[in-house]
Amino acid sequence: MFSSLAERLSKSLRNIINKGRLTEDNIKDTIREVRKALLEADVTLSVVKKFIINVKKKAIGHEINKSFTPGQEFIKIVRNELILSMGDQDNDLNLSTQPPAIILIIGLQGAGKTTTVAKIAKWIQNKYKKKILITSTDVYRAAAIKQLEILSSQININFYLSNINQKPINITKEAIQHAKLKFYDILLIDTAGRLHIDEKMMNEIQEIQNFSNPIETLLVVDSMMGQDAINMATNFNKYLSISGIILTKTDSDSRSGIALSMRYITGKSIKFIGTGEKITNLEIFHPERMADKILGMNKVISIIKDIEEKINKSDIQNLTKKLKQGHDFNLNDFLMQIKEMKKMGGLNYFIDKFSNNEILSNNLLGNDQNALNKIEAIIYSMTPKERNNPSIIKGSRKRRISLGSGTQIQDINKLLKNFDNIKKIMKKIKNNGISKIMRNIKNILPKHL
Numbered sequence: 375m376f377s378s379l380a381e382r383l384s385k386s387l388r389n390i391i392n393k394g395r396l397t398e399d400n401i402k403d404t405i406r407e408v409r410k411a412l413l414e415a416d417v418t419l420s421v422v423k424k425f426i427i428n429v430k431k432k433a434i435g436h437e438i439n440k441s442f443t444p445g446q447e448f449i450k451i452v453r454n455e456l457i458l459s460m461g462d463q464d465n466d467l468n469l470s471t472q473p474p475a476i477i478l479i480i481g482l483q484g485a486g487k488t489t490t491v492a493k494i495a496k497w498i499q500n501k502y503k504k505k506i507l508i509t510s511t512d513v514y515r516a517a518a519i520k521q522l523e524i525l526s527s528q529i530n531i532n533f534y535l536s537n538i539n540q541k542p543i544n545i546t547k548e549a550i551q552h553a554k555l556k557f558y559d560i561l562l563i564d565t566a567g568r569l570h571i572d573e574k575m576m577n578e579i580q581e582i583q584n585f586s587n588p589i590e591t592l593l594v595v596d597s598m599m600g601q602d603a604i605n606m607a608t609n610f611n612k613y614l615s616i617s618g619i620i621l622t623k624t625d626s627d628s629r630s631g632i633a634l635s636m637r638y639i640t641g642k643s644i645k646f647i648g649t650g651e652k653i654t655n656l657e658i659f660h661p662e663r664m665a666d667k668i669l670g671m672n673k674v675i676s677i678i679k680d681i682e683e684k685i686n687k688s689d690i691q692n693l694t695k696k697l698k699q700g701h702d703f704n705l706n707d708f709l710m711q712i713k714e715m716k717k718m719g720g721l722n723y724f725i726d727k728f729s730n731n732e733i734l735s736n737n738l739l740g741n742d743q744n745a746l747n748k749i750e751a752i753i754y755s756m757t758p759k760e761r762n763n764p765s766i767i768k769g770s771r772k773r774r775i776s777l778g779s780g781t782q783i784q785d786i787n788k789l790l791k792n793f794d795n796i797k798k799i800m801k802k803i804k805n806n807g808i809s810k811i812m813r814n815i816k817n818i819l820p821k822h823l
């Protein structure tokens with residue numbers, strides 16, 4: 375259904391299911407998967423190499439907790455390493471200074487600076503209820519000042535109007551003066567887009583930074599730039615003291631590896647990510663969430679949420695209880711399961727995710743909603759006796775059931791053939807309990823669930 379790194383790791387470790395420890399030998403293939411996946415996510419090669427060394431150090435000799443599979447243990451190690459590498463805590467803005475706290479926004483042309491200035495202003499206003507002023511020192515792009523003025527008025531934040539005949543440093547001086555006079559808490563300064571190789575422009579921004587002494591100098595980076603962004607950020611950091619990075623356009627198809635490389639190479643924290651064109655599309659950077667995105671686990675998280683929201687827990691608990699008391703799983707129980715599964719959209723979906731697909735490898739009757747309806751209809755056409763013991767269903771009864779349920783005889787055969795497999799899954803649930811299976815999966819999921 376989806377081939378996430380997490381899934382690939384589990385698969386490549388499936389053959390060592392009963393070994394107690396991770397060893398250099400049994401994780402060889404899995405390490406290769408990690409390397410491949412990180413490179414596919416556009417993580418810089420040197421970063422991949424260092425990352426792999428760290429993961430190996432932590433994995434080799436690692437004892438496998440009895441309630442986890444080696445795949446889950448390994449995913450936990452990789453996930454923790456990703457979080458650690460991208461900063462092990464969430465990043466907020468530093469605003470603790472004598473007002474006005476100045477935030478300088480810099481970056482290449484088109485990176486998303488102007489939009490981001492408005493987004494940050496809105497974010498600060500919502501979170502801290504501060505008095506905020508915005509200004510633009512972009513005198514090179516004709517419409518830049520107007521663009522920010524319009525955005526500011528849309529979000530109800532005061533704008534210090536500059537004009538293209540002024541020097542950027544003079545706009546900065548005047549805006550700071552104005553902010554002091556009018557007791558603003560925060561001054562956000564937008565700057566023109568520039569290339570790090572443009573010495574004149576880099577000197578200009580240096581002068582602005584030296585004069586304004588910002589508490590935050592945030593480099594806005596377009597995440598779609600890929601590897602080039604790392605070079606650019608390193609060079610900007612040589613000219614200026616950068617306090618953090620904002621990755622924009624993370625809603626695009628851009629690969630998430632840039633977040634890992636950026637932090638590894640520049641050593642700077644990613645403070646925010648832009649997740650769309652709207653003013654509200656700005657989020658504090660959560661290393662945990664990005665780690666999940668790189669691992670492809672965000673999909674798993676939504677599956678779990680779905681299950682938790684939609685599944686009727688008391689029915690499942692009743693069934694588990696019944697099974698534990700020695701009750702044999704029958705087609706009536708299966709019918710109840712089908713109803714739950716229908717809410718989640720597809721039987722194989724459930725079986726695939728929660729039984730590791732170890733037992734049931736074939737589709738039952740296809741994996742769509744339709745198949746579930748068919749199974750339901752077949753079971754409804756059976757007598758209570760047949761539901762308790764389907765092995766008594768012979769040729770003539772099959773024909774009657776097929777007529778009654780509007781299905782083909784081969785559908786009934788397939789269902790009966792697979793019933794044994796389903797019973798095996800239920801035995802697994804009986805031994806482990808559905809809650810334990812869920813817990814195992816949850817243990818490798820983030821705390822913010």
Ligand SMILES: Nc1nc2c(ncn2[C@@H]2O[C@H](COP(=O)(O)OP(=O)(O)OP(=O)(O)O)[C@@H](O)[C@H]2O)c(=O)[nH]1
Nearest residue numbers: 483484485486487488489567622623648649650651
């Ligand atoms: N999808 C998406 N688009 C974004 C995001 N951030 C900015 N943009 C878009 O990127 C384009 C450029 O954004 P601007 O804010 O004008 O970029 P800039 O860095 O100020 O550009 P210059 O002033 O020319 O240097 C605009 O169309 C924005 O709407 C984001 O997080 N996601």
